[in-house]
Amino acid sequence: MIVFAASGKGGVGQSVTSCNLAYRLSLHGISTAYVDFDLGSPSAGAVFEIGSVDSGAETGNGLHSYLLGHDSIHRRVDVRASTHRKALHSRRSRGAALVLLPGDEGCGEAVSANDRQVVRRCRELLLDLDSTFKVVIVDLSAGRSVAMQIALEATRPLDMPDNEVYWLVYHRWTRQHLMSAKRVVHGPKGLLARAVELGYGLDDLLARIRFVRTAVPCVTGEHAAGGGPQAAWLLKQHDVLRSLAAEYRLGDSVSLGEVPVDRLLQWREQIVLDADVGAGIANWATVVAFDNLARRLVDRATWVPV
Ligand SMILES: Nc1ncnc2c1ncn2[C@@H]1O[C@H](COP(=O)(O)OP(=O)(O)OP(=O)(O)O)[C@@H](O)[C@H]1O
Ligand SMILES: [Mg+2]
Structure with missing residues (x-):
């Protein structure tokens, strides 16, 4: 399955959550590829703590260059074998494959969703990854970005009739973040509006979108x-936000799950290992939340139309 990670605003926790989701999937024996398609600031290399691609691959070696046709094969990094994080590295044999396709450090030349070659190369890459990995997570730039447009064009049902393509939209738990998540999906120039122009069925796409708090x-x-x-007061606000989320069509029935605030993640963008909980520096609830996201993502029952 191909899973696009999107959000209405930057800095919501999309990349850190998606990296942890990918890690948990691999622990469940589900081979996972993580495509860093944040064209502006690729960050997955830093979250996985892979020094050589800390802020993306050196220019000419990452996703951006691949899409522009400068590179015929996209670089793939085995996360467990390459990470500097000792506790992750020492568990190389544990779990299924976890591979990172880094973005380019400093993106230079702009890519455009109107460039047929870019869309075609993106489609070819995703088809190839989808046939090799059980889950392909694609971390898009925030908002109604070029990356989002390319993703929508590349995976049109017409061109990928047999692939399972899903969308996760991340947002924080505040009024403004709910508003921007609503806008990026349901707004006049949002995901759904653009998708319909491209020939998507509205109900079919809606059934493939879930939100992550x-x-x-x-x-x-x-x-x-x-x-x-x-x-x-917090309890009251929580109820207000739940009602607002339902009103905006981001309610519990279309939520994949939520991740509680964790001080460790407030201070450092990283994979939360069970060992971090054991050491008393991360909350068990955080690991459980990432684990639940992983379980629900691959559960067919999650993707029934609501
Ligand atoms: N559950 C959490 N608790 C506390 N802090 C978190 C949590 N999840 C993410 N964060 C923190 O929020 C910040 C933003 O996270 P991240 O970089 O993943 O966001 P993003 O949406 O990918 O941002 P960008 O738009 O820059 O790509 C980071 O410092 C991250 O560690
Ligand atoms: Mg990010």
Whole structure:
């Protein structure tokens, strides 16, 4: 399956969550490719802690160059074999393949969704990865980006009738983030509007979109912020946001899940290992949340029309 990761705003936690999702999938024995299609600032190399592609592949070696036809084969990095993260490296034999296709460091020449060659090469790459890996996660630039347009064009049902293509839209748990997630999907120039122009069936595409709430403040339990009046206020806001999400068609029925706010991730963009929980520096709830996202993503029941 091909899974596009998108968001209405930058900095919502899309890449860190998607990298952790990819890691959890691989632990479940699901071979996973991670395509860093954030044309502006590829960051997956840093999250996976692979020094050679920390801020993308050296220009000429990454996805951007591949799409422009400067490179015939796209570079693939085995995450467990290449990471500097010792605890991840030492588990090389654990789980299924986890491979990163880095973006280019400093993108230079612009790519365009109107460039037929770019769209064709993107389609060919995704078809190839989809036939090799069980899950292909494609981390797109934030907002209604060129990357999003290329993704939509490359995977049109007409051109990929037999492939399973899904969309995850990440957003934080605030009013403004709900608004921007709504806009990027349902807005006049959003994902659905653009897709219909390209020949997608509206209901079919809607059934393939799920939302992921990131860095959600804990309102109850041991990690809950504040106490007294603040706790009561947080609970009330949480309810207000749930109603707003439902009104905006981002409600519980179309949510893949949520990841609680974790201090470790506030301070450092990284893969959260079970060992981090064991060491007392990450919350168990965070690992459970990433694990649930992985389970739900590959569960057919998730993708029934709502
Ligand atoms: N569950 C979480 N709890 C706390 N902080 C988080 C959580 N998830 C992500 N973050 C932090 O939020 C920041 C933004 O994350 P990330 O880079 O993944 O966002 P992004 O949406 O991919 O941003 P960009 O638009 O720049 O690509 C990072 O510092 C990250 O560690
Ligand atoms: Mg990102």
